[in-house]
Amino acid sequence: xxxxxxxxxxxxxEGHLRIDVEVDGGSVKNSWSSGQMFRGIxxxxxxxxxxxxxxxxxxxxxxxxxxxxxxSVRAVENALKLEIPxxxxxxxxxxxxxxxxHDHIVHFYHLSALDWVDVVSALSADPAxxxxxxxxxxxxxxxxxxxxxAVKAKLAAFVERGQLGIFANGYWGHPAxxxxxxxxxxxxxxxxxxxxxxxxxxxxxxxxxxxTPNIQNLAVGGVANAINLDNQATLNMEKLFTIKDILxxxxxxxxxxxxxxxxxxGAMYADWTKYGSGVTNYLAAPEFPLDTAGTKFDIxxxxxxxxDLAGVKAITSFQDPYFRDNVSEAIAHSWYDGxxxxxxWEEDTVPKYSEWQDDGKYSWVKAPRxxxxxxxxxxxxxxxVAFALGDELVKxxxxxxxxxxxxxxxxxxxxxxxxxxxxxxxxxxxxxxxxAEVAKKHWGLLVENIGKGDTAxxxxxxxxxxxxxxxGFHEAPRGILSHWVVIQNGKIANYQAVVPSTWNAGPRDExxxxxxxEASLIGNPIADVERPLEVLRTIHSxxxxxxxxxxxxxxEGKELSRLRVL
Amino acid sequence: xxxxRAADGTRVAVLGLGNVLxxxxxxxxxxxxxxxxxxxxxxxxxxxxxxxxGLDLTPYILDLDALIVVDxxxxxxxxxxxxxxxxxxxxxxPPQPRLSPHDPGLKEALLLLELDGNAPVEVLLxxxxxxxxxxxxxxxxxVGEAVARAEAQVLRELERLGVPAVPRxxxxxxxxxxxxxxxxx
Numbered sequence: 001x002x003x004x005x006x007x008x009x010x011x012x013x014e015g016h017l018r019i020d021v022e023v024d025g026g027s028v029k030n031s032w033s034s035g036q037m038f039r040g041i042x043x044x045x046x047x048x049x050x051x052x053x054x055x056x057x058x059x060x061x062x063x064x065x066x067x068x069x070x071x072s073v074r075a076v077e078n079a080l081k082l083e084i085p086x087x088x089x090x091x092x093x094x095x096x097x098x099x100x101x102h103d104h105i106v107h108f109y110h111l112s113a114l115d116w117v118d119v120v121s122a123l124s125a126d127p128a129x130x131x132x133x134x135x136x137x138x139x140x141x142x143x144x145x146x147x148x149x150a151v152k153a154k155l156a157a158f159v160e161r162g163q164l165g166i167f168a169n170g171y172w173g174h175p176a177x178x179x180x181x182x183x184x185x186x187x188x189x190x191x192x193x194x195x196x197x198x199x200x201x202x203x204x205x206x207x208x209x210x211x212t213p214n215i216q217n218l219a220v221g222g223v224a225n226a227i228n229l230d231n232q233a234t235l236n237m238e239k240l241f242t243i244k245d246i247l248x249x250x251x252x253x254x255x256x257x258x259x260x261x262x263x264x265x266g267a268m269y270a271d272w273t274k275y276g277s278g279v280t281n282y283l284a285a286p287e288f289p290l291d292t293a294g295t296k297f298d299i300x301x302x303x304x305x306x307x308d309l310a311g312v313k314a315i316t317s318f319q320d321p322y323f324r325d326n327v328s329e330a331i332a333h334s335w336y337d338g339x340x341x342x343x344x345w346e347e348d349t350v351p352k353y354s355e356w357q358d359d360g361k362y363s364w365v366k367a368p369r370x371x372x373x374x375x376x377x378x379x380x381x382x383x384x385v386a387f388a389l390g391d392e393l394v395k396x397x398x399x400x401x402x403x404x405x406x407x408x409x410x411x412x413x414x415x416x417x418x419x420x421x422x423x424x425x426x427x428x429x430x431x432x433x434x435x436a437e438v439a440k441k442h443w444g445l446l447v448e449n450i451g452k453g454d455t456a457x458x459x460x461x462x463x464x465x466x467x468x469x470x471x472g473f474h475e476a477p478r479g480i481l482s483h484w485v486v487i488q489n490g491k492i493a494n495y496q497a498v499v500p501s502t503w504n505a506g507p508r509d510e511x512x513x514x515x516x517x518e519a520s521l522i523g524n525p526i527a528d529v530e531r532p533l534e535v536l537r538t539i540h541s542x543x544x545x546x547x548x549x550x551x552x553x554x555x556e557g558k559e560l561s562r563l564r565v566l
Numbered sequence: 567x568x569x570x571r572a573a574d575g576t577r578v579a580v581l582g583l584g585n586v587l588x589x590x591x592x593x594x595x596x597x598x599x600x601x602x603x604x605x606x607x608x609x610x611x612x613x614x615x616x617x618x619x620g621l622d623l624t625p626y627i628l629d630l631d632a633l634i635v636v637d638x639x640x641x642x643x644x645x646x647x648x649x650x651x652x653x654x655x656x657x658x659x660p661p662q663p664r665l666s667p668h669d670p671g672l673k674e675a676l677l678l679l680e681l682d683g684n685a686p687v688e689v690l691l692x693x694x695x696x697x698x699x700x701x702x703x704x705x706x707x708x709v710g711e712a713v714a715r716a717e718a719q720v721l722r723e724l725e726r727l728g729v730p731a732v733p734r735x736x737x738x739x740x741x742x743x744x745x746x747x748x749x750x751x
Contacts, residue, residue: 041587041701047748055743059587062618102622110621110678158681163657192682199625213619491748 002029005532008036017505017544021521021535028524028535032358033505033517035365038335038351045495050076050487051220051461057483057497058214064545065213066099066205067476068483068497074294075483076220078318079470080463083292085456088222090446091235093288093298094243095208095215096474097439101250102201103477104379104432105258108425109194112540115533116265117179117187120172123159125185127152134186137264137408140256142193143186151189171533176525179268187265190257197253200246204439207243208235222458227450244443251436254429262429263401266422267408276421276538278520279374280307282381283503285323285482286315287475288438290445294318298438299382300389301475305373307419312388315473324471327482327498329366332510341369341510344484344496345469367506367515368498376516377479377503378542380418380427383434387415397433401426421520424541463490476500478543501545517542572610576631578729579686580613580720581623583637583672586744590645590696590709591618594636596742597692597716603738604717605731611724621671624678630686632727634720635672638709639693646695646708648715653689688727692719703744 002024016037022030041060045053054072058065070092077084127148134143158164171177179187202212208225209215217224226234266273286301295317302314315323330341337350356362369375386394398415405426406413417423466489473482479500486494506515514522517539524534571577582598584591595615602613616626627633641649656673657680672691679685694716697706705713724731 038701044587044701044703044748052743056587059585059617059744062585062616063620063622065617106622110624154681154683161680163677163680195624195628195678195682199628202622202625211614213622214615214617 003529005526005529005535007532007535017539019517019521019535019539021526021532023526023529026525026527028521028526031514031518031521032362033365033507033515034356034363035505038353038364040349040351042495042497043349045492048492049490050079050463050485050492053485053492053495054218054220060497061545062213063103064476064478064481064499066095066209066215067474067481069215069218070096071472071474071476071481071483071497073218073220074318074472074474075470075485076461076472076487077470078472079468079485079487080220080461082221082459082461084222084459085454086292086449087227087446087454088457089289089292089294090442090449091208091217091223091225091457093442094439094446095205096287097435097442098201098204098208098247098250100435100477101254101432101439102198102205104428104435105194105198105201105253107428107477107543108258108262109191110198111543112425113187113191114167115537115540116177116269117184117191118172118174118177119155119164119167119184119188120159121177121179121181122152122155122184122188123181125152125181127185130182130185130189133182138256138260140260143189148185148189151192152185154192155188171531174531174533175527176533179265183264183268187261190261193253193257197250201250204243204246204250207239219458221461222456225457227455227457229450240443240447244440247436247439247443251440254432254436259401259429259433260404262425263404264408266426267405267413269422270409270411270413272422272537273413273417273420275524275534276424276520276541277419278518278522279376279514279516280419281305281370281373281375282384283370283375283377283480284382284385285473285475285480286317288442289318298441299394299434299475300386300391301382301480302385302389303370303375304381304385304388309384309388312385314389318472323473323482326371327368328372329368329496329498329502330509331366333361333507334363334366335361336366339510344471344482344498345486345494347494347496363507365502365506367509368503369509374506374509374513374515374519375503377500378424378427379431379477379479380424381479382475383427383430384418393434393437394430397430400433401430421524421538421541428543463487465489467493478545479503499545501542504542505544517544572608572729574610576610576727576729577629578611578632578634578724578727579626579630580611580634580724581616581626581636582614583616583618583623583635585618587701587703588699589702589704590694590706591638591699592703592705592744593638593694593696593709593713593716596705596740597636597713597720599740599742600713601717601720601731603734603740605721605733607724607731608729611729611731619671621674621678623671624675627675627686628679629684632688632690632723633686634690634692634723636692636716636720637672637694638696638699639691641693641695643695644708645697645706646712648712648719649693649695650719651691651693653686656689656691690719690723692716692723
């Protein structure tokens with residue numbers, strides 16, 4: 001007999017992401033993904049100056065600040081057919097890569113590692129064996145026995161003080177936890193070390209963007225980073241070399257720790273390469289433009305359908321009609337008035353809440369579609385599309401990672417394993433490796449361009465009368481983000497943001513096609529319906545970010561997350 | 567994030583948390599920006615409108631002597647009530663299990679740093695009970711009226727910590743850019 005599980009954390013005034021699954025015979029048979037809060041923040045942009053839009057969009061979400069700022073200025077520049085100076089492009093690129101590095105390190109170590117790592121088990125690890133194991137896998141200097149002993153002592157003291165609550169979302173002792181104590185201890189050590197490196201990556205964003213988390217250096221038409229190599233107050237050689245030094249540090253961590261840990265976890269949870277694939281249509285934006293108009297990119301983007309890498313099709317420029325004309329959003333199962341499937345420029349969102357209906361409306365999230373197809377977005381889509389398009393850098397990191405996983409697992413693991421829950425983690429680590437290389441390359445291009453005497457950073461926008469339409473995309477940490485703007489007589493007439501988590505977390509559409517979260521859960525094993533760790537593993541692998549809106553703290557912690565089993 | 571210390575090495579951060587596009591949730595950023603406009607702070611004190619960073623809060627509170635957070639809070643009290651919480655109270659109940667990784671991360675950030683041994687020594691949360699946290703760039707009346715009281719609590723705490731702020735004469739205008747109506751800019 002089937003059981004219904006609802007996971008619905010009420011961590012803010014209103015709930016956000018809610019997942020329902022029906023379990024029968026030990027695995028998931030049906031699923032629903034629902035956003036539990038109306039956002040519609042786009043509405044407040046109407047009538048505003050398009051040059052200010054990025055300041056507002058940056059506040060959509062406190063985690064994805066930079067990405068909404070970038071997509072917004074790109075959308076307005078696209079509407080005006082405005083190119084930006086090469087320096088501006090490169091400075092934005094370094095910020096994006098550094099932001100992505102920060103985000104991916106935090107995601108793996110601080111937000112999702114506990115789905116796989118049993119912290120309590122680490123207490124019974126032998127530090128000497130842990131160190132020996134770690135040193136057999138990596139040249140990282142901070143894997144010594146003393147380091148592991150110190151971490152174990154910290155953990156023991158923490159448990160002693162009764163503070164284990166931070167790991168409350170980890171289900172220690174769960175039958176699906178498979179790592180030996182030594183690997184768990186190693187993961188806790190790197191969990192702590194990762195704090196330093198996510199902070200370093202963030203520092204790069206701050207050095208270029210001004211105070212983080214809300215960067216201040218953007219403008220429609222370029223950036224506001226005055227360049228004068230001899231001036232302390234501007235972007236100068238000293239700052240540039242500080243950035244380079246930090247980048248080197250972060251890259252070492254990614255190469256010697258993050259990529260190694262993900263390979264080890266992947267190899268030890270090889271069964272999870274069989275679960276979680278769901279939707280194998282992939283969409284990714286080309287990113288890191290190399291010219292002023294956005295027609296040449298360092299990492300290619302495009303579409304793959306039905307997992308067929310040979311049939312990949314590229315998105316080739318900021319103006320590409322292949323992307324522009326194929327995006328739509330459907331509301332058949334969303335709490336809006338009507339049952340349409342419209343292009344973002346044409347949307348007129350009218351909220352209309354009803355109760356939850358399994359076969360009717362059950363989410364505030366819309367269902368984005370590309371040429372009518374459901375698409376998975378994110379690091380996996382990004383890496384698979386780039387791999388399929390033959391990008392050398394991506395091929396190198398994918399190859400290195402699969403080789404490492406194969407060596408640890410003692411069996412050959414090929415690219416097909418990437419279409420899975422664990423594959424999304426592997427792709428994110430691969431992408432971090434790629435981002436570090438890209439950031440260093442673009443740093444070099446920036447220094448070289450400035451060396452030629454080019455200090456241009458800004459082309460002023462002018463707004464003609466009449467109507468202009470623009471779109472701006474960005475391959476953000478969670479996948480392709482696009483902003484769509486309609487400008488009339490210099491003011492915003494319509495604005496829509498189609499965000500990565502909408503692509504992935506969206507509900508069914510008018511044809512009944514499940515969204516990627518929903519599809520990825522089908523067939524997942526559930527060992528214990530009271531502790532559905534497997535659901536969390538698959539959902540967390542996407543790095544959901546729907547909690548974009550409000551932030552009321554609950555210091556007294558009376559409300560508990562709802563987990564209902566019917 | 568900025569590693570600024572007073573001459574004696576003291577480091578204190580005042581962080582205004584919240585989303586300025588969500589009505590009363592803009593309380594924290596409003597208080598932070600008003601403080602910046604109206605006061606001068608000593609070299610070891612940083613004041614920041616930090617938005618809603620979730621667990622990304624961690625690097626901003628690392629190695630502090632004292633942390634003062636201003637945010638809206640859920641509490642059984644009328645809108646506009648100001649509630650104060652210290653570290654021990656914040657850590658008395660465990661953080662909630664999360665589905666999305668970006669829920670408010672104050673408790674988790676503090677606990678993560680407790681484990682690592684570099685959490686702020688002292689923590690004060692100045693909390694204000696919201697009336698409505700939904701789309702909009704204005705504070706409700708009760709929360710608007712609580713801004714000055716929340717500010718006073720921050721200033722009192724800075725004084726207690728031995729790093730008092732000095733009023734600017736005349737006070738500056740806070741940069742509450744989000745509060746302008748469309749078309750007025």
